[in-house]
Amino acid sequence: MAYRWRRELLDGGRQGCRQWRRVMVQQAVLSGIRVLSLEQVHVLPWGTAFLADFGAQVIRVESADHMNDRRSGPFPDGEPGDEWWNEGGTFAYWARNKESLCLDVTQPLGKEVFLKLVARSDIVTDNFRPGTMQRLGLDHDSLVAVKPDIITLSCTAYGHTGPWRAYGARARTVDAVCGLSYLTGYEADEALRASSNYMDHTGGLNVAYALLLALYHRRKTGKGLRLDLSMYDTGVSCIGPAILEAQCGIARPRLGAGHLWQAPHNVYRCRGTDRWIAITVGSDDEWQRLKAAVGQPAWAADPRFDTVPGRWQHRREIDAHLQEWTAGQDDQALMHLLQAHGVAAGAVLTARDLVADPHLRERRYFEFFTNPNAPRVGTRVYAGRPFRLANMPLAMTLVSALGQQNLTILRDIARLSEAEIQRLLEAGVIATRPKEIAKPAVARARGDARQPGPRFDPDYREHIADFSRPIAAATGHDD
Known part of the structure; x- marks a missing residue:
């Protein structure tokens, strides 16, 4: 009505x-x-x-x-x-x-x-x-x-x-x-x-x-x-957290789309013109879920990536592997695939995309x-x-x-x-x-x-x- x-x-x-x-x-x-x-x-x-x-x-x-x-x-x-x-x-x-x-x-x-x-x-x-x-x-x-x-x-x-x-x-x-x-x-x-x-x-x-x-x-x-x-x-x-960190002698750096301690945490290019996806992993369990979504590639089995500190230390290497994987994929289809595996991911939508978004x-x-x-x-x-x-x-x-x-x-x-x-x-x-x-x-x-x-x-x-x-x-x- x-x-x-x-x-x-x-x-x-x-x-x-x-x-x-x-x-x-x-x-x-x-x-x-x-x-x-x-x-x-x-x-x-x-x-x-x-x-x-x-x-x-x-x-x-x-x-x-x-x-x-x-x-x-x-x-x-x-x-x-x-x-x-x-x-x-x-x-x-x-x-x-x-x-x-x-x-x-x-x-x-x-x-x-x-x-x-x-x-x-x-x-x-x-x-x-x-x-x-x-x-x-x-x-x-x-x-x-x-x-x-x-x-x-x-x-x-x-x-x-x-x-x-x-x-x-x-x-x-x-x-x-x-x-x-x-x-x-x-x-x-x-x-x-x-x-x-x-x-x-x-x-x-x-x-x-x-x-x-x-x-x-x-x-x-x-x-x-x-x-x-x-x-x-x-x-x-x-920016309250940054103010608190400054009082402890910590100068928060610029990180782009990155995170202070989590990795992978970035935006990756997808198939098409100016199409991207954001992928974030915060825990070891989420890392295992991401590996499953990617198809358990050999590079992901590297023990250096098994812990949160290890992944952050080697984040650029992980980013390069993920970028190679996402480059040939549709951004929105990939978002749904990753979400189905329990990975927090989101396609980078334009204003036009939003007007047509089925969720909205x-x-x-x-x-x-x-x-x-x-x-x-x-x-x-x-x-x-x-x-x-x-x-x-x-x-x-x-x-x-x-x-x-x-x-x-x-x-x-x-x-x-x-x-x-x-x-x-x-x-x-x-x-x-x-x-x-x-x-x-x-x-x-x-x-x-x-x-x-x-x-x-x-x-x-x-x-x-x-x-x-x-x-x-x-x-x-x-x-």
């Missing part, structure tokens, strides 16, 4: 999305919680999206002056359209299930309206540099004067205290200063960083975690909280969503959430156009009259279009200029249809 219901609503366009949202809110754990989020880029939007998923009314308070997160793409056919600010794929994922209020809080009228909204809200979040909210008169103390039990969270690069508090950063620079990049790289090679923005993801999850704790605290005590979340602190917490398909992980505010985008497959609650459906139901909910928020929450709203519009305090509408540079343009950038596939529509067809069939969207 749940999936038939979902299909009818998704096919129903904008009205269907509103109907599904009402059903979600009735069942959601955060129903009745209102969040005002002055958010941009990734880390804070990622965190507040989880609150929206579970029923909180999350209102993105956006500025018509700054479209950084809306301009990041990817765009249909690799080109931004006439209303590119409503089309970006990355933005759609971070902004899912949120409402949009395009309000200039730097103007006195905008600030006045914002404070009226604060009086009827539970949480206010921002990820501006320290001092910005205070200069605007919207810091925690100012908001408490309006709503005594308000919860505020400020997510910054280095926190609101300390000598680096005024420094700016992006996830990639935080990777570096927190020690993660120093530990990442091939053995005896230079430091590297992973391509994914780990600090945005870990920071965002901590945003959601901290806000849930603050809500629980307020429920018990009746008092709000001021939360100071630092991406730097989040990053340092990810059976778990109904991916979501289909058609954004009525971006007709050029059409129906797309989006990543789901990393966890589930029993009997509580999660769905991507809304990606708001810029300022789409201006009228309803100002009328129903701020309780402004039509004349007051018109005054805001005429004064440029609210908007539904950015002040600068020039199309942003995109990946294909960078490629044409022979600059580094993502590779663009001109036939992506046909390819994504091939990959997503199994998901559509499994979830009842194959029509």
Whole structure:
């Protein structure tokens, strides 16, 4: 019943999305919680999206002056359209299930309206540099004067205290200063960083975690909280073991895909272009299982490989033998063979592989969503959430156009009259279009200029249809 219901609503366009949202809110754990989020880029939007998923009314308070997160793409056919600010794929994922209020809080009228909204809200979040909210008169103390039990969270690069508090950063620079990049790289090679923005993801999850704790605290005590979340602190917490080792005189080396004491523990090339498999062995029993999977080759009977220390000492020799074996094999078939023998192994999957992955398909992980505010985008497959609650459906139901909910928020929450709203519009305090509408540079343009950038596939529509067809069939969207 749940999936038939979902299909009818998704096919129903904008009205269907509103109907599904009402059903979600009735069942959601955060129903009745209102969040005002002055958010941009990734880390804070990622965190507040989880609150929206579970029923909180999350209102993105956006500025018509700054479209950084809306301009990041990817765009249909690799080109931004006439209303590119409503089309970006990355933005759609971070902004899912949120409402949009395009309000200039730097103007006195905008600030006045914002404070009226604060009086009827539970949480206010921002990820501006320290001092910005205070200069605007919207810091925690100012908001408490309006709503005594308000919860505020400020997510910054280095926190609101300390000598680096005024420094700016992006996830990639935080990777570096927190020690993660120093530990990442091939053995005896230079430091590297992973391509994914780990600090945005870990920071965002901590945003959601901290806000849930603050809500629980307020429920018990009746008092709000001021939360100071630092991406730097989040990053340092990810390398806790290395910090402990440093206090014992141990400098953890870069190991690439290797391990400090286990072997084999690496990534090996397979048949085909850029196809790989990760194989890890942690115990003598697992080593015996790997030998059986390989077919008990003569080289594996070498007594030097019988113990964990011995295998680690001779890991390069073992790697060379395994590489010779894996080179002629299909990565995914080999993964299943090794897993059948009790060996922890995983094919190195691409994003395209993931869209077609039968395991994710059976778990109904991916979501289909058609954004009525971006007709050029059409129906797309989006990543789901990393966890589930029993009997509580999660769905991507809304990606708001810029300022789409201006009228309803100002009328129903701020309780402004039509004349007051018109005054805001005429004064440029609210908007539904950015002040600068020039199309942003995109990946294909960078490629044409022979600059580094993502590779663009001109036939992506046909390819994504091939990959997503199994998901559509499994979830009842194959029509």
